[in-house]
Amino acid sequence: MGEVLPLQRKxxxxxxxxxxxxxxxxxxxxxxxxxxxxxxxxxxxxxGVSTQYLSEVERGLKDPSSEILSAVAGALDLTVRELSTRVASAGTSATGSYGALCLAA
Amino acid sequence: MGEVLPLQRKxxxxxxxxxxxxxxxxxxxxxxxxxxxxxxxxxxxxxGVSTQYLSEVERGLKDPSSEILSAVAGALDLTVRELSTRVASAGTSATGSYGALCLAA
DNA sequence: ACTAGGTTCCGCCCAGAGCGGAATCGAGCG
DNA sequence: CGCTCGATTCCGCTCTGGGCGGAACCTAGT
Known part of the structure; x- marks a missing residue:
């Protein structure tokens, strides 16, 4: 999908x-x-959050509280650690030995 | 003084x-x-944050904004991804020494 | 053209982020 | 022992952004 990039904050x-x-x-x-x-x-x-708010969180427009982050991760059968692992390794550049490093670790 | 431990949020x-x-x-x-x-x-x-606020962030009492998280990580020569890697792998011991580690810190 | 489902936009209220003054704690010194 | 100092924690305050809900937008199907 050709998505418009969300505006940066501040x-x-x-x-x-x-x-x-x-x-x-x-x-x-x-x-x-x-x-x-x-x-x-x-x-x-x-x-246990609103649909509209989850949309904003997914588009990177809002910093969810740690409680809400846990709840959403749990709704996707993930822990916060697993989520962090994915954040660490996702979308790395073409040079990305970094991604491989994460998988190895 | 026998102060009550800070309550978890919400x-x-x-x-x-x-x-x-x-x-x-x-x-x-x-x-x-x-x-x-x-x-x-x-x-x-x-x-670029206050010393007292960084203390609260380190003790897990405040959810810092993504901007402040990046700034603090940068001050420690880390990226947010590297920080996530450490979060994902830190204190995963089954013996639960992580809890003790937190209390000690 | 209309309808429905899914997602995004936007304004609002109040919870909490971030601050700064003060308190506390521990170590060193005379 | 009391005093001083540096580092950290406590706490109250202000202002902003989290989280919500109504409405708008977008797309597909009929």
Whole structure:
């Protein structure tokens, strides 16, 4: 899908190659939800959050609290650690020996 | 003084074996800072946050924004991905020494 | 054209992020 | 012993962003 990039919060980051934590974790949550072929509503209900808010979290627009992060991860049958593992290894660059390193570790 | 330990946010977690994201990431930040034998003030100044706030983040009492998380990680020469790697693999011992480690820290 | 489902947009309220002053703690010194 | 200092923690406050819900938007099917 040709998605429009979500706007950055607060300050421009024209030079920052590193995405923010909320962008990384949001992308992982959406990836996992779509891999399970589920709707926003499905996961949001299991997690106990609103559908609209989960949409914003997945698009990296909001920093969820740790409680909500756990709840959403749990709704996807993940732990926060597993989520972190995916964040660490996801979307690495073409040079990405880093990704391989994570898998090895 | 016999002060009450700070309450967990919002809901009790009497049965949750999984610590929250802010506890995991806080412990990692403190571990790395201490490995570098630096003070709270040192890292806080480089990150552009207050010393007292960094203390609360390291103790897992506050959910820092993604911007502040990046700044603190950067002050410790880490990326958010590297931090996530450490969160994912830290304290995974089945003996639960992780809890003791937290209390000690 | 209409309908329905899914997702995104947007304004709002209040919970909590982030701060700074003060308290506490431990080590060193005279 | 009391005093001083540095490091960390405690706590109250202000302001902002988390989380919500109504509405708008988008796409596919009929």
């Amino acid at each position: 300050v421009e980051r024209p030079e920052s190659p590193e995405p923010l934590w909320r962008e990384l974790v949001g992308a992982e949550l959406r990836r996992e939800r779509q891999a399970r072929e589920e709707r926003l509503t499905d996961v949001a209900e299991r997690a | 809901v009790e977690r009497p049965e949750s074996p999984e610590p929250l994201w802010r506890e995991l990431v806080g412990a990692e930040l403190r571990r790395e800072r201490q490995a570098r034998e630096e003070r709270l003030t040192d890292v806080a100044e480089r990150a």
